[in-house]
Amino acid sequence: MELQPFLHDACLTICAPSMAVSRPDGQLAGGPDGFYHGDRRGLARLTVVAEGVPNAPISGGPDTADSASFRSVLRGLAEHSPDPAVTLERQRRVEAGELVETLIVVNAGRTSTSVQLTVRAASDLASLETVKGGRPTRDVSPERQRDGLIWADEELTVRLAAEPAPDDVRSVPATAPGADRAGGSGPGGGSGSGGVTGELSYRVELAAGGRWTATLRCTVEDERGAAFRPAPPAARAALAADAGLDSADRGLDHWFARSCSDLGSLLLADPLDADDTFLAAGAPWFLTLFGRDSLIAARMLLPLGTDLAAGTLRTLARRQGTRTDPPTEEQPGKILHEVRRDGLRVSDEIALPPCYYGTVDATPLWVTLLHDAWRWGMPAEEVERLLPHAESALRWMESHGDADGDGFLEYVDSTGRGLSNQGWKDSGDAVRHSDGRLAEPPVALCEVQAYAHEAALGGAALLRAFGRPDADRWEEWAASLKSRFRDRFWVEDAQGPYPAIALGSDKQPLDAVTSNMGHLLGTGLLDEHESRLVAERLAGPELDSGFGLRTLAEGSGGYSPLGYHIGTVWPHDTATAVQGLSRAGHHAAAESLAAGLVRASVSFDGRLPELFAGHGTALDARPAPYPAACRPQAWAAASVVAVLQAVLGLEADAPAGRLTVRPEMSAAYRPLRARGLRLGERRFGVEVDAAGTPAVSGLTGVTVTPDGPASR
Template identity: 35%
Template structure:
């Protein structure tokens, strides 16, 4: 049986322990205290008189704070334990734990409280790739007078340090802290343990201090910050308690996944816990697109940083090209010394058009033309990349083929596992590959770039050119990718134009982009909601019945919430409201059954077979674009759409979703209210809510 894991998190820092709050480092699992892609604590074990503790219960206060209620010894001691322990754990830039030992006896208690402490400073890449771990020499400096244990690791310019301090006197040695405790009858003893984490660079400088990004302790502002985040989001009024819980959970999870990169003082979303606690270009762009009606403050930060990090040269190691938008940013040792090309990795074919799409969509919601003018040059460079480096064969399609043949990703679309791009028979197309959804993004980026050029940049000739190119791409795409005998689009084309004919969820992305002619949308909807693709919880990445279909394969049959949010939005774009509603119903039912953070992916088993969504061990949670996907689904059923200075609302609610009112939607119209109610006959009403 899989052991229960407990996490607290804040920004890109997280701590994962067992149910008792203990950490025993596992070289193949992300157990411990991590920040900036490094494990700062690999061992954190509490003992009372030499005994480990057992859990009575736990109170998960919020994402950055939890309490463990414990007793020493084995389960047989529970009923008559004279001592109990509360571990109150919180996390911001630092890890904090208050130990409270309670004496329930009428006699004085004399106890030895021991916290075993150790660090290995492993890179998260060591954990994701078993066998890649390095032997690191960790310098350990105990100081009982200062009540402090300092753990250091340094390799040339790369340095990491954890400093553990106590508010109570302790005997400090190289393996931890020991407290000799005397507690009066029915009394208590407590100490606060604080673990500071320092990221050191050239000259042993604290990189965060150099950039002025030190922040005060958790109790100063973490709750206030969360409250402000929730207050700025629209208020959902509904008689559907499950929907209300899902909405609040999504907002809280997104709050937990904001971090300040070393190059910015403003926060943006990381990918998700535990594997993607850093900036991923695709995830961040999609999350911002999903959350514009709810938390638009994320978008300008992401756009500015991605523009700052935009490719400016040709570099095969990092797959950088002029105009290309970043795929991944990492801070760990593997990245710093080139063991992984992730310091700034550009191996993605879709981030660059998505950058232009987000810039345009953000302006539609916010009216922030100043940002569009500020980012004119990066946006034009991105559009140039589509035609120059993206179109590597000169056939008008954005293709990918890794430049780093040793470490680069084979597939550089969102389905980036090595076996994801395939035909129905399991054969993989040759490289460079042109996947269908990337062409949809490129088409959409050109259309949106044309609007910005005409309305903001004052360049009608450039706008005309982009519109012509978009129209040509649409015509060419609908000839070359369309499989007339099957009535859907090929997943990809090989260099000779031969199609990889797998039936996949990518059809939903094509609807979302608008590259599909209206007369073909119905056929795509039938496929998306047919039994081969639709599991009942959501649309599978790959349809059942194909050679490599696997319901627990990440991109070969599993179900991704963000993927489904895109598909539902695309269906509504083509007025296929009933089909979109089925996806919305399945996704919200899945979220309700899971109850906690929605994972990045669930198994593709039919809902008729499994009444509970089957979660996969590889799936991280919370994930920014999964939580954002649920918000996108809510916006989709309400039909929220900016139109000039107005917000259009056209509800299409699934039967049984109940009454919905979304109040104070942020945007250039001030704050608008959206309403949607089911009539008695199950047909949704349609209203236009404007302030």
């Protein structure tokens, strides 16, 4: 049976589009483990063992996003007391197309000793799709070199070189005794079925107090090339340059610091213009351009600057739909869903083309990011050059997005091989009735109507500011959508009224209670009374798990705390609700959800995964991992900046020279000092003292006020 491999105990080291996935002890030992570059696996296994000696791992894990270190005790060597004497350390660094591991053996004992060190390596040159699907692979036979091994096919050449050169380089059948004694095939991934394993051997002689070092360097050369380029080092460094946070909550501070490091490692560049960078969605499965994910992450990160938003907008604009193409679901004005080197076979029923447009929400999200980036100081000339793309996106909302003309944006997979659900909850069982019955397409999601409403208003503001026509028409369109939404989406249960997750094929509400309603807040789609009803529902124990929002309310039909979109907690989903609640003035509910995310981040050492289990604080002292979640993941990491923006009550209007600071939900984090924030080209900091009084530095000539413009 093909099973997607689990990742919850994996150590990921990343420099997009390359990454290393290993066991917690540092061994690349089968399953999903390996060194990957551009959706191909260069190494499937890389293990290091001291032969005939118990190898006892004692520490290991990431040091930074692109580096990790691991230490084991080689038991019994040079020991004259119960204290360990000899250790083996692996220091790992990943760069684009290269994995470097430094092996260090240290003898802290009082006598000399020797040990036979064996490095075992194998490659299946498998596609990421094959690994993710848990399908079996076969090791490729290596070519032996004096200093290492080479594996190759018609596209990929993988070289593993050692310095100093090993005492011996040999190949052994993968099924031979000892060929894989440092690790089996692991949970899923299927690596190493047959084939040949390479071995590099060293006889290490260590005097008392001695130290021995060797370097393993694995490089991948790809004749075809990855779908996207590595981001320039300067762009990685600039992404969160000088950004820092010191608050009364060390959990929040650590989450912020770890996220800033991780985000730089996920940065990629557009091969059509290397100056334009964007965030890959997440590692290991989604280390590529995703319209929705990249847009939402860039929007959350606007307080750290607009360069990422500008690069994301331009990268997607270059690929904006220009024709109607049913196999890819491309349509004029539509923003794509994802781009991959070779497409993706999700299952026997679902196979996505290399450039796939099956998403209903990326198009309005693109318009809203352009508007918000303008408000945060994206240069006017750069904004203006993108306005034709915004107009095309708005037209798509009105035409193709509303294919049946009922006034709502809806989706249906027209290919028979694409995603059946095309909002952010895109698993097949994500959209349902409260009794658990699944939706029948076409489906009009509640949050997509909110995105469209916000995009229409933001688009109108841009058109008016830059002297282009149709601003009034799009404001009227938004008002009409708001009225229709009120009439059609609201339902009621024993706890009172709430917005349904969607309208189904019969145009009737799908009445499951979900986190989707949190995305409506702050978009202007709801009035004050409706916002209060949503806030109350989000704050209830069925949705608020204590670690963040459950995607589906506990007790609902089909609820599962480990269901991908039917009971788990997604950090970006909760952070979106926190921002919306803050903008709508419901600070108590926002504070509770924000505190839940901070609490969860501590359990994950500051690196929040894509999602985690929804059991909640009533059952668990710490959140349980979702075993196949990406970690790091762009919008999960970016969520900390969204939470910080809500805590500080930051709203920007750079064209008007104004910044709003309202730290009304900052009590748990005071005193607080945030630095390295940006409004346009100007860096600024915000301090909030123990009494809650804010002070802004670095913005001479900008009006700073606690009474900024009301949210749309």
